[in-house]
Amino acid sequence: MNVKIYGEGINRIGVRQITPQIYWICHCIGKDAEKHNGGFAADFARINPNIDPTANDINYNSYLFMDEKTLLIDTLGPAQHNTILEVLSDLLGERQLDYLWISHTELPHAANATAIRRQYPDLQLMAVGGHDHYEIHGLEDALLLDYGDELKLGEHEIEIIKPIFLDHALTQWLYERKTGFLCPVDWALMAQNEHQSFLFMDEMEATGYSPERFMHDVSITNCVVFAWLRWADPDQIAEAIDAFFAKYDIRIFAASHTQVIRKDVPAYLAALREAMRRAVTADYNLVY
Amino acid sequence: MIKHIVDDLYQIGESAIDQDGWCEAVRIYVALNDGHPLLFDAGSHIHRGQIMADLKELLGDAAPGHIFLTHTELPHTGNLSAILEAWPGTKFVVSSGILPHVEMPWWVKPEQIEYAHAGACHSYGSRQVSFSDAILKDQPGTQWMFDERTGSLFTGDAFGYLFPEACDRQFDDEMADGVPVDYFRRYHESAFRFLPMVSGDKVKADLAKVMAKRQVNVIAPTHGNAIRGDVPKHVARVNEALSEICQ
Numbered sequence: 015m016n017v018k019i020y021g022e023g024i025n026r027i028g029v030r031q032i033t034p035q036i037y038w039i040c041h042c043i044g045k046d047a048e049k050h051n052g053g054f055a056a057d058f059a060r061i062n063p064n065i066d067p068t069a070n071d072i073n074y075n076s077y078l079f080m081d082e083k084t085l086l087i088d089t090l091g092p093a094q095h096n097t098i099l100e101v102l103s104d105l106l107g108e109r110q111l112d113y114l115w116i117s118h119t120e121l122p123h124a125a126n127a128t129a130i131r132r133q134y135p136d137l138q139l140m141a142v143g144g145h146d147h148y149e150i151h152g153l154e155d156a157l158l159l160d161y162g163d164e165l166k167l168g169e170h171e172i173e174i175i176k177p178i179f180l181d182h183a184l185t186q187w188l189y190e191r192k193t194g195f196l197c198p199v200d201w202a203l204m205a206q207n208e209h210q211s212f213l214f215m216d217e218m219e220a221t222g223y224s225p226e227r228f229m230h231d232v233s234i235t236n237c238v239v240f241a242w243l244r245w246a247d248p249d250q251i252a253e254a255i256d257a258f259f260a261k262y263d264i265r266i267f268a269a270s271h272t273q274v275i276r277k278d279v280p281a282y283l284a285a286l287r288e289a290m291r292r293a294v295t296a297d298y299n300l301v302y
Numbered sequence: 303m304i305k306h307i308v309d310d311l312y313q314i315g316e317s318a319i320d321q322d323g324w325c326e327a328v329r330i331y332v333a334l335n336d337g338h339p340l341l342f343d344a345g346s347h348i349h350r351g352q353i354m355a356d357l358k359e360l361l362g363d364a365a366p367g368h369i370f371l372t373h374t375e376l377p378h379t380g381n382l383s384a385i386l387e388a389w390p391g392t393k394f395v396v397s398s399g400i401l402p403h404v405e406m407p408w409w410v411k412p413e414q415i416e417y418a419h420a421g422a423c424h425s426y427g428s429r430q431v432s433f434s435d436a437i438l439k440d441q442p443g444t445q446w447m448f449d450e451r452t453g454s455l456f457t458g459d460a461f462g463y464l465f466p467e468a469c470d471r472q473f474d475d476e477m478a479d480g481v482p483v484d485y486f487r488r489y490h491e492s493a494f495r496f497l498p499m500v501s502g503d504k505v506k507a508d509l510a511k512v513m514a515k516r517q518v519n520v521i522a523p524t525h526g527n528a529i530r531g532d533v534p535k536h537v538a539r540v541n542e543a544l545s546e547i548c549q
């Protein structure tokens with residue numbers, strides 16, 4: 015595996031190249047994940063024996079496009095504030111960061127926007143439009159995008175997409191046409207163990223992972239990420255997914271909290287569809 | 303702006319206003335709690351000056367004991383740094399679903415954070431606060447808190463409403479006919495973008511379970527004023543708004 019690692023523990027970031035011009039910038043803790051993340055895997059495994067009880071780590075992903083223009087997707091979280099700046103200096107060298115695209119304003123995605131702007135004062139911050147009161151989210155001078163907007167980076171052409179699964183209202187997804195790169199943000203969040211850090215999904219298979227495991231994991235984790243699914247209709251959800259997959263030719267599935275899927279994409283997308291159907295009818299065990 | 307709600311419970315925090323004149327409140331609720339003050343959410347960074355002045359006036363010599371966070375996005379935590387600068391010993395109570403290294407500011411020390419599990423009830427100074435899963439939320443790891451002494455339910459984003467500037471300082475019982483359905487609809491429609499994809503009846507049934515489980519005298523939303531005059535009437539109005547937005 016070709017990964018360059020910066021920092022350690024809660025500061026740690028690993029960088030891998032997905033294509034010659036797209037980098038995966040991934041925070042996960044590794045060895046001490048259980049300690050820092052409260053050992054949640056054991057809880058999930060109690061409900062569903064298909065879940066790995068040692069999978070206590072969650073990815074927080076950023077992506078960097080290095081075309082004629084450079085674009086960074088999200089900023090990682092507070093504990094990675096120094097490491098992300100080091101990673102960006104290393105990858106960008108003398109180049110400027112032209113665009114910082116914020117998927118949504120939660121701290122794990124947007125916390126380091128100010129620090130990154132200090133390092134690259136000329137960058138254009140981009141957030142989703144259609145709302146008011148941006149100043150309370152720290153986005154008062156962001157360029158506001160509409161769903162359907164396009165942005166040319168050079169060879170890469172970005173399209174802004176309306177999310178089908180979202181938590182925060184100020185959420186947008188992103189698709190790149192040349193590579194079929196989709197960033198569906200929080201959708202398909204999964205967990206992994208310390209031996210699976212920074213692996214592409216196809217490399218996960220050597221550790222016993224599979225589309226089947228992915229389906230089981232996501233059907234549990236996405237009840238937590240999108241708790242509103244319990245009020246939805248499983249057939250409508252499946253229809254929305256089908257329409258989405260029919261519209262976008264997805265060749266790189268690059269979510270915020272998932273290993274990057276670059277091979278066998280159709281098998282993982284089919285697993286994801288089934289996972290969401292199951293999530294709708296799962297037992298949410300809520301405390302009212 | 304300091305407003306007295308009931309007993310020892312106060313509301314502070316300002317509002318943001320858009321070009322059309324609609325306001326979004328960002329409130330902090332403060333229970334004086336016999337010298338161990340409790341804060342519910344921390345307010346917006348854009349209102350720092352007024353919040354800190356109001357807090358100092360309200361608290362006098364007492365330092366806040368605990369700050370309860372409904373969730374960690376900026377409108378709820380943006381003013382934390384100012385509070386911690388003034389009172390470095392303050393502790394935080396967050397949901398057990400929070401991962402602090404990505405969801406709390408990096409300068410908050412691990413020993414300052416206490417975790418609450420949904421279903422738990424703990425003592426803080428002279429009162430009991432119980433915790434439940436947030437039923438309507440925009441971020442995983444969101445919790446609702448219930449103050450057993452005043453019967454106040456702190457609901458974070460849920461039960462918020464947008465309002466014209468004239469209503470900025472009014473509780474429901476200070477408005478002519480309380481908070482209109484339209485104000486709730488405007489807020490819930492823009493804050494919870496998933497609602498058009500779900501069944502309104504199911505959402506309403508979940509909210510009813512929350513209300514049936516405890517005697518709620520006050521609903522304290524972060525993005526609205528406390529609802530203290532007629533809770534059942536306003537729950538019915540939120541339900542009506544949900545019926546309009548959901549399937």
Ligand SMILES: [Fe+2]
Pocket residue numbers: 118120181182200441
């Ligand atoms: Fe999110």
Ligand SMILES: [Fe+2]
Pocket residue numbers: 120122123199200270271
């Ligand atoms: Fe996320």
Ligand SMILES: [Fe+2]
Pocket residue numbers: 373375440441459
């Ligand atoms: Fe929120």
Ligand SMILES: [Fe+2]
Pocket residue numbers: 377378458459524525
């Ligand atoms: Fe909020």
